[in-house]
Amino acid sequence: xxxxxIDKDPxxxxxxxxxxxxxxxxxxxxxxLCYHPAFPPEGSCRMCLVEIEGFPKxxxxxxxxxxxxxxxxxxxxxxxxxxxxxxEFLLAEHPLDCPICDKAGDCKLQDYYDEYGLFESQFKExxxxxxxxxxxxxxxxxxxxxxxxxxxxxxxxxxVTETQELGVFHRGVHSSVNIYDxxxxxxxxxxxxxxxCPVGAITDEDFRFKxxxxxxxKRESICPLCSRGCNILIxxxxxxxxxxxxxxxxxxxxxxxxxxxxxxxxxxxRYGYSYLExxxxxxxxxxxxxxxxxxxxxxxxxxxxxxxxxLYSAKKATGIALILHTWLSNEELFLVHKIFKEDLKVEKxxxxxxxxxxxxxxxxxxxxxPNIRGALEIGFDIKxxxxxxxxxxTDFLLAFGPFLSGLFSLGDLKEALDKIKGKVLFSYxxxxxxxxxxxVIPVALIAEKAGSLTNVDGIVQSFQPALEPPGESxxxxxxxxxxxxxxxxxxxxxxxxxxxxxxxxxxxxxxTFFQEKE
Amino acid sequence: xxxxxxxxxxxxxxxxxxxxxxxxxxxRATEKALKKMSPxxxxxxxxxANLRGRGGAGFPAGVKWSFVPPTDKPRYLCVNxxxxxxxxxxxxxxxxxxxxxxxxxxxxxxxxxxxxxxFIYIRGEYEAIALRLEQAISEAxxxxxxxxxxxxxxxxxxxxxxxxxxxxxxxxxxxxxESLEGKRGNPRLKPPFPASVGLWQxxxxxxxxxxxxxxxxxxxxxxxxxxxxxxxxxGGTRIFGVSGMVKNPGIYELPLGTSLKDIIFKHAGGxxxxxxxxxxxxxxxxxxxxxxxxxxxxxxxxxxxxANSMLGSAAIIVIDDKTxxxxxxxxxxxxxxxxxxxxxxxxxxxxSWINKIVKRIAEGKGKKEDIDSILRxxxxxxxxxxxxxxxxxxxxxxxxxKKFRKELESHL
Numbered sequence: 002x003x004x005x006x007i008d009k010d011p012x013x014x015x016x017x018x019x020x021x022x023x024x025x026x027x028x029x030x031x032x033x034l035c036y037h038p039a040f041p042p043e044g045s046c047r048m049c050l051v052e053i054e055g056f057p058k059x060x061x062x063x064x065x066x067x068x069x070x071x072x073x074x075x076x077x078x079x080x081x082x083x084x085x086x087x088x089e090f091l092l093a094e095h096p097l098d099c100p101i102c103d104k105a106g107d108c109k110l111q112d113y114y115d116e117y118g119l120f121e122s123q124f125k126e127x128x129x130x131x132x133x134x135x136x137x138x139x140x141x142x143x144x145x146x147x148x149x150x151x152x153x154x155x156x157x158x159x160x161v162t163e164t165q166e167l168g169v170f171h172r173g174v175h176s177s178v179n180i181y182d183x184x185x186x187x188x189x190x191x192x193x194x195x196x197x198c199p200v201g202a203i204t205d206e207d208f209r210f211k212x213x214x215x216x217x218x219k220r221e222s223i224c225p226l227c228s229r230g231c232n233i234l235i236x237x238x239x240x241x242x243x244x245x246x247x248x249x250x251x252x253x254x255x256x257x258x259x260x261x262x263x264x265x266x267x268x269x270x271r272y273g274y275s276y277l278e279x280x281x282x283x284x285x286x287x288x289x290x291x292x293x294x295x296x297x298x299x300x301x302x303x304x305x306x307x308x309x310x311x312l313y314s315a316k317k318a319t320g321i322a323l324i325l326h327t328w329l330s331n332e333e334l335f336l337v338h339k340i341f342k343e344d345l346k347v348e349k350x351x352x353x354x355x356x357x358x359x360x361x362x363x364x365x366x367x368x369x370x371p372n373i374r375g376a377l378e379i380g381f382d383i384k385x386x387x388x389x390x391x392x393x394x395t396d397f398l399l400a401f402g403p404f405l406s407g408l409f410s411l412g413d414l415k416e417a418l419d420k421i422k423g424k425v426l427f428s429y430x431x432x433x434x435x436x437x438x439x440x441v442i443p444v445a446l447i448a449e450k451a452g453s454l455t456n457v458d459g460i461v462q463s464f465q466p467a468l469e470p471p472g473e474s475x476x477x478x479x480x481x482x483x484x485x486x487x488x489x490x491x492x493x494x495x496x497x498x499x500x501x502x503x504x505x506x507x508x509x510x511x512x513t514f515f516q517e518k519e
Numbered sequence: 520x521x522x523x524x525x526x527x528x529x530x531x532x533x534x535x536x537x538x539x540x541x542x543x544x545x546x547r548a549t550e551k552a553l554k555k556m557s558p559x560x561x562x563x564x565x566x567x568a569n570l571r572g573r574g575g576a577g578f579p580a581g582v583k584w585s586f587v588p589p590t591d592k593p594r595y596l597c598v599n600x601x602x603x604x605x606x607x608x609x610x611x612x613x614x615x616x617x618x619x620x621x622x623x624x625x626x627x628x629x630x631x632x633x634x635x636x637x638f639i640y641i642r643g644e645y646e647a648i649a650l651r652l653e654q655a656i657s658e659a660x661x662x663x664x665x666x667x668x669x670x671x672x673x674x675x676x677x678x679x680x681x682x683x684x685x686x687x688x689x690x691x692x693x694x695x696x697e698s699l700e701g702k703r704g705n706p707r708l709k710p711p712f713p714a715s716v717g718l719w720q721x722x723x724x725x726x727x728x729x730x731x732x733x734x735x736x737x738x739x740x741x742x743x744x745x746x747x748x749x750x751x752x753x754g755g756t757r758i759f760g761v762s763g764m765v766k767n768p769g770i771y772e773l774p775l776g777t778s779l780k781d782i783i784f785k786h787a788g789g790x791x792x793x794x795x796x797x798x799x800x801x802x803x804x805x806x807x808x809x810x811x812x813x814x815x816x817x818x819x820x821x822x823x824x825x826a827n828s829m830l831g832s833a834a835i836i837v838i839d840d841k842t843x844x845x846x847x848x849x850x851x852x853x854x855x856x857x858x859x860x861x862x863x864x865x866x867x868x869x870x871s872w873i874n875k876i877v878k879r880i881a882e883g884k885g886k887k888e889d890i891d892s893i894l895r896x897x898x899x900x901x902x903x904x905x906x907x908x909x910x911x912x913x914x915x916x917x918x919x920x921k922k923f924r925k926e927l928e929s930h931l
Contacts, residue, residue, distance in 0.1 A: 042708060043708070044708040044863070044905050045862045045863045045864070045905055046863070046864055047863055047864050047865055047903055047904070047905070048864075050903060058902045058903075059902065059903060061708075064708055083899075083903055086865065086899035086903065087864050087865065087903075089899070090864050090865055090867075090868040090869055090872070090899070091864055091868065093868055093872055094868050094871075123888075123892060124872065125876075125879075125886070126872065126875035126876065126879065127875070129871075149864070150861065150862070150864075150867070168703075169703065169705075169861070171861070172686070172688075172857075172858070172859065172860055172861050173856055173857060173858070173859040173860070173861045173867055173870065173871060174856065174859070174861065174867055174868060174870075174871035175861070176860075176861030176862075176867060
C-alpha cells in the first residue's frame with residue numbers, strides 16, 4: 002500500500018493500481034466513457050482527464066498508474082473545464098434524440114451532462130448524417146449518430162468472444178462502428194453489447210420501446226438456466242398505484258462477479274426470462290382426493306404427513322418414491338435428503354432435470370440446471386427417472402418440478418403414474434403434467450425465494466427473493482421444513498429452520514463441503 | 520570543410536546503385552562499425568553526436584536507443600518513411616538518390632541495438648521509391664551487407680519495405696506500428712513506449728529516414744565532427760525543404776542554426792517576381808506560423824521553441840501577401856479534419872467542427888463570434904488528445920488565428 006493524495010485527502014491505495022481505480026476506492030467517481038474494468042484502458046474518450054502535480058498536461062485517470070505521494074486533483078477548474086470541453090465535443094455531433102432513445106435515464110452522456118455540462122450549445126454547423134437503425138445482430142440495433150466511438154462493443158467482441166463482428170470504419174468525424182459486409186453479430190454473448198454501450202447507440206429489440214428504464218427496479222438474483230450460476234439483475238416494473246400497468250419483468254442484465262461470470266451473461270440467460278412469468282401455477286390444484294377435502298397448504302401438509310407416517314409405521318416406506326430436480330436449492334435438497342433418505346430410508350429417488358444442452362466453451366455449461374453440484378455434495382446419486390422402476394411397487398409419489406414432461410410423452414407418463422395410488426406434484430407451472438397428479442402445489446422459482454446454489458465450480462452462492470411468488474406459491478424449503486415437522490420422526494430438528502440461512506448453517510455442521518459457506 | 524553531409528553526392532549519376540555508392544566510399548561505415556566497434560561504442564558515439572530526431576519531435580536518437588530494455592524478446596527497427604507532414608519532401612530525396620546510405624544507417628543502428636529485422640514503412644504514394652529501395656536491398660544482400668553474417672561479423676539482418684495506405688496518422692510512431700501489424704492505423708496509448716513495447720509487443724526503435732541516414736557519417740567522422748556541422752546540443756546539418764512562393768523551391772542541406780531569412784532569400788533565391796513575404800510555416804504544417812518580421816530566427820530546435828513554434832520536419836512553407844490567410848486556414852483545418860484518425864473525442868470532433876466554421880466563413884456566412892469559437896475549440900483540443908495529432912492541428916490553427924486575427928475578421 003502507498004499513500005497518495007486525491008483532492009488533498011490522503012488515501013492509502015494498492016501499488017500498481019490506476020488513478021481511476023484508486024479514486025473509485027476512495028469513493029470519488031471520475032467520469033469515463035471508454036474505460037470498462039473488463040478491458041485494458043483505451044484512453045480515447047478523454048473524459049477521465051485529471052490534474053497531477055508535476056505533470057504539465059492533464060493525465061488519463063484510467064491508465065495512469067499511481068506513484069507514492071502523487072497529488073491528484075479530480076475537481077480542479079482545469080479538470081472540470083476539460084470535461085466540459087469533451088462533453089461539448091461529444092454532444093456537438095450527437096443527435097440529442099433522448100425522448101425517443103431507449104437508453105434515456107440509463108445513459109452516461111445524460112448523467113455527465115447533468116453533472117459537468119449544462120452549457121448552451123455553441124454548435125451552429127450541420128451535424129453528420131449517419132445510419133440510425135442498422136440491424137447488427139438478432140435483436141441488436143445500432144444508431145451510428147448516437148455512437149460516441151468508445152469502442153467498448155468492438156473491444157468486447159475482440160477480447161471476450163473473440164468473434165470480431167464489429168469494427169470502426171472510416172476516419173475522423175466520419176468514423177463509425179459497423180459490421181463487416183453485412184455479417185451480423187452472431188454469438189451467445191451478443192446481448193452484452195447493448196448493456197456495455199454507455200449511450201443509446203446499441204439498443205436491444207427485446208427491450209426497445211417496451212417501457213422506460215426509470216420505471217424499472219433492479220433486483221439481484223442468480224440465473225438458473227445453467228450450472229454456471231451467473232449473477233444477474235432482474236429489471237422489474239413494479240406497476241403503478243393509479244394506472245393499469247402490470248407488474249412485469251422487462252429484462253435481465255449481468256451483475257458483476259469476478260469469480261463466476263465477470264461482467265457478462267450469455268444470451269440464453271439474458272433472453273430466456275419468459276420462464277419467470279409465462280404459464281405459472283398460482284393456486285393449489287386438487288384433482289383427486291381420497292377422503293377429506295383439503296384446500297390450504299396447512300391442510301395438505303397435515304394430510305401428507307399423516308399419509309407418509311402411516312406408510313412408515315406399516316414398514317411400507319419402500320412404497321414411497323421421490324422425483325427431484327436440481328433447480329432446488331442446497332437447503333431444499335438437504336431437507337429432502339434428511340427426511341426421505343436419512344429418516345424414512347426411501348430408496349426410490351429419481352431426478353427429472355431439463356435435458357443436457359451444448360456448452361459454449363465460455364460461461365454456458367452443458368447442464369441446464371443450476372444446482373447439480375449441490376445435489377452431489379449433499380449426497381445424492383443423480384439417477385434420471387426410469388418410469389418402470391418408478392411405478393413398480395410404488396404406493397405414493399412425491400414429485401418436484403415441471404421437468405418430467407420434457408423427458409417423457411404425456412401418454413407414457415400417464416401409463417406409469419396410473420399405477421401409483423397417491424401422487425403429489427410441486428410445480429412452477431400450470432400445464433398438462435399437472436392433470437396426472439392428485440394434488441399440485443405451486444412453488445416459487447429461484448428468483449422468488451431465498452437460498453443458495455452450488456455452481457459448476459463448487460462456488461456456493463446465496464440469493465434473496467427478487468420477485469414475489471405468484472398466488473399461493475410457496476418456497477420448497479418451507480414446504481419441506483413443514484413436512485419434516487409434521488412427520489414427527491425428528492420434529493425438533495426441523496423446528497429451528499425458519500429461514501434458508503438457518504438450514505445452511507446446519508448444513509455447515511453436517512457436511513464438510515458446506516463448512517463456512519453460509 | 521565540406522558543407523553537405525547527406526546530400527553531398529546527390530548530383531552523381533546512378534548513385535542509387537551499389538557500385539557507384541561504394542566508389543564514393545559507401546559501406547565503409549558498415550565495415551568499421553561491425554568489425555571494429557562494439558555496440559556500446561556506437562551508442563556512445565551517437566549519444567555524443569547529439570543527433571536529434573529529424574521526423575519532427577527532435578528526440579535524441581542515442582537516448583531513444585538506450586531505452587530498449589534487455590529482454591529475450593526479438594527487437595525491431597522501424598524506419599519512418601511515411602513523410603506525411605504537409606510541406607515535407609526531404610526523405611523522398613534521400614531514399615531515391617541515395618538508398619544505400621539509409622541502408623547503412625539501418626545496418627549500423629540494428630547492430631548497435633541488437634536488432635535482426637528492420638522495416639522501412641514508406642508512404643503508399645512513394646511507389647517508385649519503394650521499388651528503388653527494394654532494388655537497393657537486393658543489391659545489399661548480394662554483396663553481403665544484408666542477410667546472414669554481414670561482412671563476416673557474425674551479425675544477421677533482414678530489411679523489409681512496407682508501403683502504407685495513405686493516412687497521415689500512420690506517420691505517428693504507434694499508429695505506424697499498428698499499421699505495420701496489419702491493423703487500422705490508430706495511435707496507441709503511451710506508456711508503454713515502443714522502445715519497450717512496440718512492434719508485436721516487442722522492443723522497437725523507430726527513427727526517421729533522415730535521422731538514420733546520419734548514422735554512417737557519425738561512425739566514419741566521429742561525434743565531434745558531427746557537432747561542428749551543427750550546434751553543440753543539436754548536431755549535424757538539416758535538410759530544409761522549401762516550398763511556396765520562392766524562386767527556387769527545393770531541398771537545401773544546411774547547418775542547424777542557419778537563419779530562416781538566409782534560407783528563403785539566399786538559398787531559395789528569394790520571393791517570386793512581384794511577391795512579398797507575408798508569413799512562413801517553418802517546420803511542416805503543424806508548426807505555428809511565423810510572420811514576415813519573425814524570419815530573423817535561427818533554424819534549430821531550441822530557437823524555434825523559444826519563438827513558440829517548432830523546427831518539426833524542417834519543411835518551410837513560404838506564403839506571399841497575395842495569399843489569403845483564410846485560404847491557408849481552410850487548407851490547414853481541412854487537412855487535420857480529414858486526417859484525424861477519429862479515435863479520441865477532441866481531435867475527431869474538434870477538428871471537424873473548426874473546419875466547418877472556417878468553411879462557413881469562406882462561404883461568406885461568418886459570424887462575429889466565430890474567431891473566438893475557433894480559438895476556444897482549438898485550445899480545447901490542445902494537450903487533451905491521445906496522440907500528438909491533436910496538438911499538431913491546434914498549434915497552427917491557434918497561431919494563424921491569433922497572428923492574423925484582423926485579416927480573418929475582415930471576412931466576417
